[in-house]
Amino acid sequence: MPVPKNYRMLPQARRLRREMTPQERKLWYLFLKDYPVKIYRQRIIESFIVDFYCASAKLVIELDGQHHFTEQGKHYDAERSQILNSHGLRVIRFTNHDVDTKFSQVCDVIHHAISQTEAIPK
Numbered sequence: 001m002p003v004p005k006n007y008r009m010l011p012q013a014r015r016l017r018r019e020m021t022p023q024e025r026k027l028w029y030l031f032l033k034d035y036p037v038k039i040y041r042q043r044i045i046e047s048f049i050v051d052f053y054c055a056s057a058k059l060v061i062e063l064d065g066q067h068h069f070t071e072q073g074k075h076y077d078a079e080r081s082q083i084l085n086s087h088g089l090r091v092i093r094f095t096n097h098d099v100d101t102k103f104s105q106v107c108d109v110i111h112h113a114i115s116q117t118e119a120i121p122k
Contacts, residue, residue, distance in 0.1 A: 002055075003087045006047040013049050016042040023063050023099040024051055031107045032061075037114060045087070048080055057117040060084055060091045061110060063099060 020028065020041070032039045032052055043053035045060070052061040064077070081091045092113055094106050 003045045003089070005044045007044070009044050009047065009049060013042045013044050016049060021063065021065065021096065023065075023096040026103070027052070027061075027063065027099055027106070030103070031110070035114075045089070046083060048084070050084070054114055057114040058089050059110075059113055059117070060089050062091060062093045063096055064093055065096050 024041070028041055032041070037054060037056050039061075040053045040055070041051065043050050045053065050060045051063050053059070054061070062077075077093070084091050090113065092109065094109075098106050
């Protein structure tokens, strides 16, 4: 069953796709874009725009910048993850620093998370 989508957020999602952060751009172009299963960038789920989404694996991938480490940011992320989890989605988070300094490990974690599902044909 598809996840709900607030279509009024489409212009903002399109803008975010055009204006990806350097870390989002790196992860997208060096790993996710050509991954064997479809991964979407800046996907709308409910009234949220997630950084990356693999529907077949029910996986949300979030890259967290500085504002995620404030008390308000942590609270918002926890609430948001809980809502996403209620739709049967798994949320994995990486810091921008992780993408900059541990890129291969980030890719390994994502690949492992997807390969644990039925998303990749055997």
